[in-house]
Amino acid sequence: xxxxxxxxxxxxxxxxxxxxxxxxxxxxxxxxxxxxxxxxxxxxxxxxxxxxxxxxxxxxxxxxxxxxxxxxxxxxxxxxxxxxxxxxxxxxxxxxxxxxxxxxxxxxxxxxxxxxxxxxxxxxxxxxxxxxxxxxxxxxxxxxxxxxxxxxxxxxxxxxxxxxxxxxxxxxxxxxxxxxxxxxxxxxxxxxxxxxxxxxxxxxxxxxxxxxxxxxxxxxxxxxxxxxxxxxxxxx
Numbered sequence: 759x760x761x762x763x764x765x766x767x768x769x770x771x772x773x774x775x776x777x778x779x780x781x782x783x784x785x786x787x788x789x790x791x792x793x794x795x796x797x798x799x800x801x802x803x804x805x806x807x808x809x810x811x812x813x814x815x816x817x818x819x820x821x822x823x824x825x826x827x828x829x830x831x832x833x834x835x836x837x838x839x840x841x842x843x844x845x846x847x848x849x850x851x852x853x854x855x856x857x858x859x860x861x862x863x864x865x866x867x868x869x870x871x872x873x874x875x876x877x878x879x880x881x882x883x884x885x886x887x888x889x890x891x892x893x894x895x896x897x898x899x900x901x902x903x904x905x906x907x908x909x910x911x912x913x914x915x916x917x918x919x920x921x922x923x924x925x926x927x928x929x930x931x932x933x934x935x936x937x938x939x940x941x942x943x944x945x946x947x948x949x950x951x952x953x954x955x956x957x958x959x960x961x962x963x964x965x966x967x968x969x970x971x972x973x974x975x976x977x978x979x980x981x982x983x984x985x986x987x988x989x990x991x992x993x994x
Contacts, residue, residue, distance in 0.1 A: 777838045782819060785849040787902045788911035789817050792851050795874070796915075799867050811860040813920060816852040820845070846877075846897050847914040854923050857963045858883065861894050861917045868896060868915065875899045877912065883922075889945065890952025891926060893918040921955045921962075 793815060800812040820828075825845055826836050834840045841848070855861055861883065869876050880895040894917040899910040918926065929948055933940055940948075 778822075781838060781842065781848075784902055784909055784911050785819055785913075788900050788913045789819065789849040789851060791900045791902065792849075792874070792898065792913045792915065793817050795871060796851065796853065796868075799864075803867075811855055811864055812853050813856055814852075814854040816854070818850050818852075820848045820850070846912055849911070849913045850916065851913060852916045852918070852923070855917065855919050857966055858919055858959050859963060861919070864917055865894055865896060868898070873901060875910070883918075886952070889929065890949040890955075891929065892922045892952070892956065893926065919959050921958050925952055925955045 796812065796815055800810055800815075804810050825841055825848065828845055829836050829840055832844055834844055853864060855864065865879075868874060875898060877897040877899055879897075882891055882893050882895065886892045896915040896917070897912060898915060899912050902909045902911050925948075932944065932948065
């Protein structure tokens with residue numbers, strides 16, 4: 759059974775409860791499930807590699823006003839059924855990473871989770887939007903175990919660097935003020951800033967790789983010194 763049909767079935771099971779509250783309950787539960795999984799992955803990575811790929815985890819449920827606007831923009835009537843069927847980012851989890859390499863590493867780790875089903879992927883890093891927006895989007899479904907049923911519920915995961923998130927947050931605020939109709943010179947300047955952000959990410963990634971190489975060479979040198987000292991000590 760598709761996740762949309764499972765949600766609709768759950769709504770019928772709670773006919774005495776407000777449908778909107780039931781749907782938001784399901785999406786909140788899905789958001790918590792995914793958030794917990796990501797925190798565990800981050801903790802495991804720290805345990806094994808002494809490194810945290812995730813700087814921050816942000817979660818949010820789309821507001822009713824935002825959902826209605828999106829449905830109207832898509833040309834659909836406002837209804838619970840259309841909301842569940844056509845709005846994929848009602849529950850959202852955003853992962854903020856230090857480096858672009860962390861993004862694809864995390865995406866692979868998420869894809870390997872046996873109880874998460876990846877429904878679609880949009881790579882706006884390799885293929886940025888015209889505005890300059892960059893981010894890695896994964897639409898997943900996660901099973902929510904209720905008292906009498908299991909409902910697969912959709913969650914959108916966005917993965918981006920600190921620099922990408924900085925740009926996207928400001929771009930959203932600027933366009934919100936203009937209600938999507940910003941003057942061309944502002945759009946042009948935002949695209950220029952997006953290029954600067956990309957260059958910064960590339961530079962920081964190169965710098966991190968150079969630092970890791972230096973650390974590795976130093977560790978190898980220390981190991982070699984220990985070996986030589988042991989050999990010379992035994993020979994002496």
